[in-house]
Amino acid sequence: MPTILIVDDDADIRQLVGGLLSREGFAIETAEDARAMDEVLRRREPDLMILDLMMPGEDGLSICRRIRATRPLPILMLTAKSDETDRVVGLELGADDYLVKPFGPRELLARVRALLRRAAPQVFQPPSRRYAFDRFIADLDARQLETVPDGVVSLTSGEFELLSCFVLRPRRVLSRDQILDWTHGRAADSFDRTVDILVSRLRKKLEAVSPGSNLISTVRNGGYLLTVPVRQVT
Numbered sequence: 001m002p003t004i005l006i007v008d009d010d011a012d013i014r015q016l017v018g019g020l021l022s023r024e025g026f027a028i029e030t031a032e033d034a035r036a037m038d039e040v041l042r043r044r045e046p047d048l049m050i051l052d053l054m055m056p057g058e059d060g061l062s063i064c065r066r067i068r069a070t071r072p073l074p075i076l077m078l079t080a081k082s083d084e085t086d087r088v089v090g091l092e093l094g095a096d097d098y099l100v101k102p103f104g105p106r107e108l109l110a111r112v113r114a115l116l117r118r119a120a121p122q123v124f125q126p127p128s129r130r131y132a133f134d135r136f137i138a139d140l141d142a143r144q145l146e147t148v149p150d151g152v153v154s155l156t157s158g159e160f161e162l163l164s165c166f167v168l169r170p171r172r173v174l175s176r177d178q179i180l181d182w183t184h185g186r187a188a189d190s191f192d193r194t195v196d197i198l199v200s201r202l203r204k205k206l207e208a209v210s211p212g213s214n215l216i217s218t219v220r221n222g223g224y225l226l227t228v229p230v231r232q233v234t
Contacts, residue, residue, distance in 0.1 A: 001025060001026065001027050002026055002027065002047040002048065002116055003027040003028075003044065003045075003046040003047050003048075004021055004026050004027070004028055004029070004046060004047065004049070004050060004112065005029045005030070005031065005037065005040055005041075005046040005048070005049045005050070006018055006021075006028065006029070006030045006031070006049075007030075007031045007034075007049060007050065007051045007052060007055075007060075007063065008030075008032070008050070008051075008052035008055070008078065009032050009052065009055045009056060010052070011032070013052070013078075014030045014032070017050060017108065018030055020105050020109070021108075021109075021112065024109060026112075029044060029046060033055060033056065033057050033058070034055075034057055034058035034062075034063055035057075037063065045071075047074070047116060047119070048073070048074045048075075048076065048112060048116055048119070049067065049073055049074070049075050049076070050078060050112075051063060051064060051076070051077050051078065051095070052077075052078045052079070053077055053079035053080075053090065054079065054080065060077060060078075060079075060090070061089060061090060061093055064077065064090060064093045064094055064095050065093045068093065068094030072119075074096045074115045074116070074118070074119045075094065075096050075097075076095070076096065076097045076098075076099060076111055076112065076115060077090045077095040077097070077098050077099070078100075078101060078103075079098070079099075079100060079101065080100075080101045096118070096119075097111050097114075097115055099111060128232055128233065128234045130232065130233045130234065131167040131230050131232055131233070132148075132231050132232075132233045133170065133215070133226070133228050133229065133230045133231075134206075134210050134213055134228050135147055135148050135210045135213075136153070136206070136209070136210075137233060138163055138164070138167045140164055140167075143157075143160055145160065147209050151209070153205055153206075154205075155202070155205065156201075158194070158198050159198055159201055159202050159205070161182075161183040162179065162183055162195070162198045162199065162202055163202060165178075165179055165182050165183060166216065166224075166225075166226035167226065167230050169226075170225075170228065170229060171225060171226065171229065172225055172226075173219045173222045173223050173224070173225045174223045174224055174225060175222065175223040176195045176196075176223055178223070179195045179223070179224070180194070180195060183195075183198075195224075199216060199224055202216065203215070203216050213228075214227060215228055
């Protein structure tokens with residue numbers, strides 16, 4: 001829930017704007033002057049500030065300059081004046097938008113939402129963890145082995161962990177100790193035959209879909225390797 005700080009010496013404006021935004025699902029903080037604003041900022045970091053230009057004591061332009069020097073908080077400046085000079089000065093000092101009183105609730109909401117959208121950090125999209133090989137797609141996030149075009153191979157948790165080792169390291173010989181470490185952790189018994197059993201089961205399931213493909217090869221005194229190339233897909 002975005003938090004909006006309303007800084008205005010007019011109690012009616014604070015109540016009106018605060019009530020409107022609260023009904024739209026925003027969390028509201030209010031301050032009647034710069035001192036009260038500083039108190040709010042010491043305990044909470046709002047997502048947007050609605051700031052009146054004309055206030056007793058430190059005015060909106062001074063507050064805007066001070067806030068912009070210390071934090072990237074979006075600022076929507078309010079004023080009863082329609083003079084273009086005030087608007088330009090406010091924007092030059094760092095205000096992100098300007099709204100002249102009196103204003104309609106729909107315009108206020110539209111400007112608030114637009115500022116929040118612009119200020120929102122870009123969502124990081126992690127790279128795809130879907131890997132295609134032979135007739136299969138291994139989705140490591142969904143923990144699913146798909147067949148092309150639209151089938152699914154049922155794998156146990158151990159079988160899928162083993163498959164993940166191979167698709168992340170294709171055409172590379174993996175020793176039993178390496179596979180045990182990656183699939184079972186350091187607590188695994190290095191003399192355990194779990195890897196051989198898992199490889200045998202996984203081979204059978206892959207062969208059932210792609211007969212004669214020999215996707216997992218045994219390397220004498222070495223271990224196992226995935227014999228085909230793997231590519232990342234979306």
